Amino acid sequence: MKKYNYIVIGGSAGSFQSVTKILESLPVGYPLPIFMTLHRLKHVRTGFVEALALKSKIKVEEPKDKDSFFPGKAYLAPANYHLCIEPGNNFSLSSDEAVNHSRPAIDLTFSSAAYVLKDKIIGIILSGANKDGAEGLKMIEQNGGLAVVQSPEECQVKTMTEAAIKATVNPEILNLDQIIELLLKQV
Amino acid sequence: MTNYKIRISDLRTLFAEVKDICGIDFSNYAYFTIKRRVEKILQTYNYVNVDEFIEKLKNDERFFETFIFEMHPLQSELFRDSEMWNSLIKNVFPKFSRKDKIKIYVPHCTSGDELYSLIILLEENDLIENSIITASPVGKRNKTYIENAIYPIKKKESAEKNLETLTTKKTINDLILFSNHSYEIKEKYKKNIIFDDKPFLDSSYVSEFDIVLFRNSLIYFNSQMHEAALNKIATTLKRNGYLIIGVGEKLIGETEKKFKQILKTENIFKKG
Incomplete structure (x- = not known):
């Protein structure tokens, strides 16, 4: 089985519980960096990352522009900024216009990760209310990464996962427990 | 996409x-x-x-x-990150009095949202009459855009949301004039601005300014230009002058030694 080096996760605010479950299921020292872009209120800067960190065994933080990323950490796109991966394995933030009415936009995190990290990524789309992430997941798949979509039957809102399935050729459609199992098998 | x-x-x-x-x-x-x-x-x-x-x-x-x-994106908004503006009102404005001449620099301007947010708060805090603000737009069209100060109506919602948590008595109607598809900053706030057409990296200011407002420009630069820009800005500031950068931005390299952060929660720094 091919193993991957990075994980990128996208969803809307409604996927908070799924992301929490993923983070609490990964062991201390889980080595793959995790990049998370979740739709969130642009005017509320604090609280989200702290809530995610409560049950997580790995460190969760909101990166600053030009921060490098490291194994064993999860990174959450900050409020009102897009989060992109730049050549040289560091982050950039941007205040560019909203994409799919979203800033941060999943498409930008996913497409920049696909561009820079090529076939080393697993892209995961969780529950969400618009089609953001579908184009980005398609780029991950086209660059040799693994496209994973949470089973729409398991999602409170299916729009995001259904759009991602439609945009990709051969996505892995998995329920949350299977997604966690897949991530655990990477080490 | x-x-x-x-x-x-x-x-x-x-x-x-x-x-x-x-x-x-x-x-x-x-x-x-x-x-x-x-x-x-x-x-x-x-x-x-x-x-x-x-x-x-x-x-x-x-x-x-x-x-x-x-x-250059025009995606700022009036009073973006209201906590930062509240901190400016609480921690920086009181350092100046109406007798002081306050020289402020707003380099690399794109939309004018930051510039007018600042001017509105200087006016409310009785500091606008003794302030001179030098703004350097990134291009000729940006200068015209900032001078006109007419913004798409869709940005009004963000401005109103930010005003809810801002330490101000102003309402949105005090600040702007509405038409169908746009709003305009009121004329009374378009004053005390000097436009400098030179790119800020080519400017020759030395120890000139008390405050530099430079938010969300560094994010668009690579590391080399980021550091060069901060070094340039450090030169333009007076000793003990204030530098304000975006909440997602940071000082890098040698520039970290030139400034001291005055509050952990906001990116407001003082030049050492």
Whole structure:
């Protein structure tokens, strides 16, 4: 089985519980960096990352522009900024216009990760209310990464996962427990 | 998202030509973000051939200005990050009195949202009459845009939301005039501004300013230009002058030694 080096996760605010479950299921020292872009209120800067960190065994933080990323950490796109991966394995933030009415936009995190990290990524789309992430997941798949979509039957809102399935050729459609199992098998 | 994908070699050629024309070196901008923006512009104006696009830029001054304008996003909003503005009111404004002449620099302006947010709060805190604000727009069209101060109505919602948590007695109606699809900053706030057309990196100010407001520009630069920009800004500030950068931004390299953060929660620094 091919193993991957990075994980990128996208969803809307409604996927908070799924992301929490993923983070609490990964062991201390889980080595793959995790990049998370979740739709969130642009005017509320604090609280989200702290809530995610409560049950997580790995460190969760909101990166600053030009921060490098490291194994064993999860990174959450900050409020009102897009989060992109730049050549040289560091982050950039941007205040560019909203994409799919979203800033941060999943498409930008996913497409920049696909561009820079090529076939080393697993892209995961969780529950969400618009089609953001579908184009980005398609780029991950086209660059040799693994496209994973949470089973729409398991999602409170299916729009995001259904759009991602439609945009990709051969996505892995998995329920949350299977997604966690897949991530655990990477080490 | 754009469908057009530009080759690295074409991007390098384009940036070299643009640098020759106006001095702006986009090769020092954050790579993925600037690449995506070029692709979006090429798609908007239906250019597949980059050489043809470069020829158009070289021969059509107006088109060139449009290109520079669209390469810099206008996506700030009035009082973005209201906590930072509250901190400015609470921790920085009280350091100045109406007897002081306050010199403020707002480099690399794109939309004017930051500039007018500052002026509105200086006015409310009785400091505008003794303030002189030097603003350097990134291009000619940005200067006109800022002077006009007319914004799409869709930005009004953000401004109102930010006002809810701002330490101010002002309402949105005190600040702007509405029409159907836009709003305009009131004339009383378009004063005490000096526009400097030179790119801020070419400016020759030394120990000139008490406050530099420089938020969410550094995010568009690569590390080298980020540090060079901060070094330049440090030169323009007086000793004990204040530097304000975006909440997602940070000091890097040698510049970390030049400033002291006055509050952990906000990116307001004092020059040492």
